[in-house]
Amino acid sequence: MELRMNYRSVNPEALKAMLGLEQWIQNSGLDRKLYDWIKLRASQINGCSYCIDTHSKDLISMGESVEKVMLLTAWREAPQFSEKERAVLELTECVTRLSEAGVPREVYDRVLAHFDEKQFVDLIMAINAINSWNRIGVSTGMFPGCFS
Template sequence: MKLRMNHHKANPAAYKAMSGLEQFIRDSGLDHELYEWIKLRASQINNCSFCIDMHAKDLLKMGVSAEKIMLLTAWHEAPHFTSQERAVLELTECATKLSEAGVPKDVYDRVREHFDEKQFVDLIMAINVINSWNRLGVSTGMYPGAFS
């Protein structure tokens, strides 16, 4: 594999803007582990190997079991996820695949059982940020170890 370009160096202003969005989410009060689940699931959907590798490792460092991480693609059938995590994973899938069906009202309602309006917007912003990182990563040919 060969990295197409280093987007950090090619356009530092764009990288700074993305980093600002990332910092916004980190400062939002969103649970850090929940944010990592959002990042990993969206990255799986978008086939961003660089981000899948990074966020799976981040979850492991946080003490999440390898078993739970491996079951993320089948979270619908795995008993390892809380109702809050399930609602967020479903929202992540809908918002990442937005053109397929949008965000149905029942998904919105399930998320709102756990999160207020501000937190809902924070979740959407978190999903937006990782989808943007994935698009940068995939488009520039990033892969695990690309910058090592």
């Protein structure tokens, strides 16, 4: 495989903008592990191998089991995921696939059973961020180890 371009060196201001959003999310109070579940699920949907590799490893290094990480694509059938995680994963799928059905009211309600409205916005921003990272990664041909 070959990297199409190194967006980091071609346009460092774009990287700086993305890192600013990332920093805002880190300071929002969103649980770090939950944010990595969002990152991994959106990356699976978007087919970003670089991000799938990175966030799988991040979750495992935070103490998640390999089994749970491997079951993420089937989270609805896997008992390892809590109701709170399920609500966030469903929201992640809806926002990532926004053009298919939007965010149905029942998904919104399930998320609000675990989060307040400010936290709901934090979740949307986190989902937006990883979708942006995925689009950069896929468009520029990033793959695991491409910057090594």
